[in-house]
Amino acid sequence: MSLMERMRPRPGLRVLVTAGAGGIGSAIARGFLEAGAKVLVCDVDEAALDAFASAYPDASTVRADVSLDADVASLVDAATERLGGLDVLVNNAGIAGPTGAIDEISVEDIRRTLDVDLFGQFLVLRRAAPLLRASPAGAVINISSVAGRLGYALRTPYAASKWGIVGLTESLAKEMGPDGVRVNAILPGIVRGARIEGVIRERAEAAGVSYEEMEARYLANTSLRRMVEPEDVASMALFLCSPAGANVSGQAISVCGNVETI
Template sequence: MSMIERMRPRPGLRVLVTAGASGIGAAITRAFLEAGASVLICDIDADALAAFAGEHPAVTTLRADVSSEAEVDALLDAAAERLGGLDVLVNNAGIAGPTGAIDEIPLEEIRRTLDVDLMGQFLVLRRAAPLLRQSEAGAIINISSVAGRLGYGLRTPYSAAKWGIVGLTASLAKEMGPDGIRVNAILPGVVRGARIEGVIRDRAEASGVSYAAMEAQYLANISLRRMVEPEDVAGMALFLCSPAGANISGQAISVCGNLETI
């Protein structure tokens, strides 16, 4: 096998991507489809699922909220039935959560952020693990954030969840390594798209500055002075599931242009 071939995932991988109908999840899904994988995606947005499936007929879709144990159970049952098993799990689902001081954020918003961003990954993992143990190329990619290695004022629920994902990843890599399953986290930075636009807008309002000023502040904190594209994160996901990534496990890998602070 040439080095170029080693950089590509083998065709036929059975892949589950949570929140795969838009943003980073959609970019990862497209990348795996292009690599010849069979892909099942879930999303909480039924309209987004329908639109994505219309553009990519090969994908299998199911509406699911990863914070619901019953819906996650149905999702993994669908993976076993429709894909015939599972080789790769991309734990991508998450929400931005609230922006505000710790004593001003409603408790229900804190709980919702932790339920989706952290507990949702646990719920998917506990059901995916038996399927992945039956694979000859088992890999888990948990999507965290640079907020999982840097403190993030006014975004404490989100940052706490993303730090939790890094700890979950490191621990699970030790637990599942003897089964031949690699577990890594990708930590995206400021990723171009609707979500970061909303985050910048909310933070600008909370800080009493304009959107343009807050956007400039975000870019100034990135060494490369540019946002990450969703396809940059997708490229890392493909690499981690390729033969070239066969001995990478337990890592939290930033794709952020070297975000210095947030």
């Protein structure tokens, strides 16, 4: 196998991508489809799922809320039935959560953020673990954030969940490594798309400045002074599931243009 061939995932991988109908998840799902994988995508947004299914008829889709164990059980059953097992789990589902001081945000918003962003990953992992152990090439990619390595004022529920994902990743890499399952986290930075636009808008309102000023502040804190594209994150996911990434596990890898502070 040539070095270039080692950089590509082997065709036929069975891949589950949570929240895969839009944004980063969609880019990752598309990348695996292009690599010849069998892909199952879940999402809570039925319209987005329908649009993804129309655009990529080779993919399987199912509606699921990863914060609900019953939904997750049905999702993993679908992976068994439609894919015949599971080689790769991309734990991508997450929400932005509230923006505000710790004593101003609601308990409901805190719980919802942690339920989706962190607890949801636990629920999917505990159901998918037996399938991944049975795979000859089991791999997990947990999507964290640059907020999982830096403090993030006014965004504490989100940051706490993303730091938790890094701890989950490093711990699970040790737990499942003897079974041949690799576990890594990707920490995206300021990824172009609707989610970061909403975050910047809320942060601008909280600071009493314009959207343009807040966006400029975000980019000024990034060494490369530019946003990350969803495809940049997808490329890292594909690498981690290729033969070239066979000995990469337990790592929290930033794809962020070197965000210095947030």
